[in-house]
Amino acid sequence: WKAKTIIAVQSERTEKGRGHDFVRFYISSQPMNAEKALQATRSHWSVENHLHGSLDVAFREDKLQARMGFAGENLAVLRKWILNMLKQNKSRNLSMENKRRLCCLNDDYLFESLGLFI
Structure with a gap:
């Protein structure tokens, strides 16, 4: 596909009293005006935050260091x-974090969560 739009999003974030500026770049095959580009980038981050935020909280995914072969992907x-x-x-x-913990502590809840009824 051919790139039809290049988007630069500049944002600011304050964390622990310190300001941080960020610029993120996107490429799209769709022609977009500024409003449509902002909507597309926000919906992209909504999906990212929903999935990866859940994975990071429940499984501490950002702290894992599986680097051998395909271990990380698996x-x-x-x-x-x-x-x-x-x-x-x-x-x-x-x-989610408490559900994960309960699976470790309670086999019945683990089997129920996996759809296994014994």
Whole structure:
């Protein structure tokens, strides 16, 4: 595909009283005006934050260091599968992190979350 739009998004963030400026660049195959480009970048980050935020909180994904062979990719697939299984289990009103912990402590809840009934 041919790039039709190059987008630069400048943002500011204050963390612990310190200001940080960021510039992120995007390339799109769609022609866009500024309003449509902003909407596209916001929806992109909404998806990123929803999925990766859940993975990072529930599994501390940002701190993992699996570097041999395909270990990182394989573990990422397993974490996403487990996250989806835990989201489907509505039997208890718990955070993803607490659901994960409960699976470690309670075999019945683990089997229920995996859809296994023994």
